[in-house]
Amino acid sequence: MSLLVCVTRKDNTKLLDTLNAQLPDVDIYEWPHCPDLAQVEFVLAWNAPDELWTQLPNLKVVQSYGAGVDGIAMHFLPEHVTVTRIVDSQLTKDMAQYVLTHVLAHKLRLKQYFVQQQQGVWKPKRAHQGNHVGIMGLGELGQAVANQLVDNGFKVSGWSASEKNIANVATYASQEQLELFLHKLDYLVCLLPLTKHTKGILDKSVFSLLPNHCVLINVARGQHLVEEDLIWALDNNELAAASLDVFTQEPLDSDHPFWLHPNITITPHCAALTSVTTACEQIAKNYLSLLNSDKLTNTVDRTKGY
């Protein structure tokens, strides 16, 4: 039995060093350099190519190298394969801090003042008054974000596929309650998992239901957003601004219209960066659990996709 690492578009030096240190007796290979794919029962994957999944006859566990599993093509995997993900309490704290920071940055007009500074312009304005933040997706991350916003005096509403009960948060569920959830928000935060139901959910119809002064913050996945609909909404005053940490294609294309849009704030997918150390501890633990036929941690419901 061996462990195959298929984490693409990243420098994996530290990851492989740390994994080798955690699992000194295990054969660890990095795709595509693996002498015998039939020996592979455990794959650590991120942005893995589809052809990988058809070449592993004895695959038992796919461990995602992140909090999401949308980079894993589930439909290629036999039913008995277990999918797990990284759950890192620091990621959750970082995400809550990112969202609070970007809500406050808009409220206090930081970008507007940065631009004024570059132009040598002195023009004080009152902070934006809106205080109502809506969060789509009330999983672990969404709940942590909600709590930190509530603690800082914001009014918070939440929307999710299934009904949730969270202290000090008005919750809405299902498509029927979406309009009710959206129509009074000052900020809309997307923290949904990426599934076939949520892909492209941030579109014209949602933007049209939001107040015109609303600010979108997308920290989930680029594919939640219909990018041309966002440009349309901003250019037609259906939406005031957007802070985006995720994009359909990353890194963002150098000629993408988002870069120079005055009402879009771009951060380079840095809201919650996986800690190699924490991740490797969880990967090693799951690998040893598989070896000892123990229960794996942070498994994913494959039908739900999260």
Next chain:
Amino acid sequence: MSLLVCVTRKDNTKLLDTLNAQLPDVDIYEWPHCPDLAQVEFVLAWNAPDELWTQLPNLKVVQSYGAGVDGIAMHFLPEHVTVTRIVDSQLTKDMAQYVLTHVLAHKLRLKQYFVQQQQGVWKPKRAHQGNHVGIMGLGELGQAVANQLVDNGFKVSGWSASEKNIANVATYASQEQLELFLHKLDYLVCLLPLTKHTKGILDKSVFSLLPNHCVLINVARGQHLVEEDLIWALDNNELAAASLDVFTQEPLDSDHPFWLHPNITITPHCAALTSVTTACEQIAKNYLSLLNSDKLTNTVDRTKGY
């Protein structure tokens, strides 16, 4: 008896309208248009010229049009004159939010990402790890700022002229403890009152005692800062960055070197803007108290200067 308004460098239309509405039976004049200065017992002042104070033989109360009283030349005032200021709980909340926002903005590298966006550069970096904020000045504003930072997981220390006891805040007092207070900070926030003891306190000697990666946030008064010492500290890596809301001269001169310094963030004295409505309620209440020989509210200890 009449009320004289001497608030310079501002458009006072809304202020005078609101005051006249609150005090319909009172003669309210705007400096220098006052038929009889001997009738004036109550002055509302902000950036008042020194010559004003020598022309008011019957002055009893000077009401500052703000939280600070540094715009009032105390040494010109006879000892029996009472000085009062505006205390607005919204100002306190706004100040706490401003400081939290600017600490978080630096921590999450917002300015760095704004500049990268303008250049079309995609370069994710981990957030700054430092979590220790020091606050100079532990009055009402300083304490509110400290509490909001503590609530958001920051380690907070405080320094003030007299000893204070604040839950979850390590406090230091007097010049002797200044070095101990400064030497481990990641952020230094100035919220001191401006007095002869605190003027120019943010100088080379303080910057040299701070860790090199420390960020200065000045939200008190421009005169606390020796401006050329800040430039020296930033250019010699004695300090990492500064967020400044206040300046020796406001608006900031168009050719001031702060505008284009890459490590200085400028906001146009907007951290906590006085609400005309709230201020006028307090001014009217104090005017009527003087008329009825009642106790005035928010009076200032003239020897301390705050």
